[in-house]
Amino acid sequence: MYLYIGNKLYSSWSLRPWLAMTGCGISFDETVIPLFDEAFKARVAEVSDAGLVPVLVDGDIKVWETLAIIEYVAEKFPENAVWPVDVAARAHARSISSEMHAGFSGLRSVCPMNLGKRFARRDRGEDVTRDAKRACAIVGEARTRFGQLGAGPFLYGAFSAADAMYAPLMTRLDTYDIEVDGVTRTYIDALLGCEAFQTWFGAALKEEWIVAEDEVDEPAIENLRPHLAG
Numbered sequence: 688m689y690l691y692i693g694n695k696l697y698s699s700w701s702l703r704p705w706l707a708m709t710g711c712g713i714s715f716d717e718t719v720i721p722l723f724d725e726a727f728k729a730r731v732a733e734v735s736d737a738g739l740v741p742v743l744v745d746g747d748i749k750v751w752e753t754l755a756i757i758e759y760v761a762e763k764f765p766e767n768a769v770w771p772v773d774v775a776a777r778a779h780a781r782s783i784s785s786e787m788h789a790g791f792s793g794l795r796s797v798c799p800m801n802l803g804k805r806f807a808r809r810d811r812g813e814d815v816t817r818d819a820k821r822a823c824a825i826v827g828e829a830r831t832r833f834g835q836l837g838a839g840p841f842l843y844g845a846f847s848a849a850d851a852m853y854a855p856l857m858t859r860l861d862t863y864d865i866e867v868d869g870v871t872r873t874y875i876d877a878l879l880g881c882e883a884f885q886t887w888f889g890a891a892l893k894e895e896w897i898v899a900e901d902e903v904d905e906p907a908i909e910n911l912r913p914h915l916a917g
């Protein structure tokens with residue numbers, strides 16, 4: 688299986704299936720297609736008519752759209768528990784993952800994912816506050832109702848696709864220093880500290896690209912890629 692993804696520093700949608708598969712122990716090969724590069728559209732067109740990453744290619748089968756990729760690998764590798772095993776937890780995990788896919792427009796648009804920079808806390812508007820509050824409520828509910836199901840600090844105890852779906856949101860809460868409650872802070876630290884995320888993060892910081900379109904027009908308080916300007 689081949690997963691085509693965008694830049695690890697910026698591509699939040701790419702992070703999700705990559706993390707779901709890696710965190711659940713599913714092996715695959717990956718190809719990074721740099722975003723906004725003049726060759727991007729042509730290279731993506733070779734694997735998907737939708738023109739976006741991520742795309743999973745498994746022999747003759749091509750799967751695009753993050754949730755479809757996750758469902759595909761969940762079906763193909765039932766032993767890997769991509770979704771929680773418990774039926775109520777699985778229903779909750781799928782619901783919050785769909786909500787993530789369709790929602791959180793405030794946080795996603797105002798605070799683009801940029802794993803290379805940290806920004807000072809400030810008021811980023813009511814849409815961001817609303818989305819952060821909703822994210823905290825989801826983490827709190829999942830941890831309270833299902834966190835004891837499997838050993839681990841993740842939403843449903845053991846790592847699952849829902850953690851992968853929320854990872855790019857958790858990086859934003861972290862790097863933009865948005866106020867969260869204690870349960871969510873503990874979860875953010877566990878998720879961003881896990882081996883699979885750290886592998887992605889390490890590779891992201893080594894990337895040489897700076898994508899102007901994805902940079903935030905705001906001074907960073909910390910640049911984790913000091914070897915690059917900007």
Ligand SMILES: N[C@@H](CCC(=O)N[C@@H](CS)C(=O)NCC(=O)O)C(=O)O
Nearest residue numbers: 693698699700701739740741752753
């Ligand atoms: N709904 C899609 C969203 C994919 C998406 O927006 N991908 C971005 C990268 S994070 C992309 O390919 N952007 C390139 C472009 O817009 O030309 C999914 O769930 O996978």
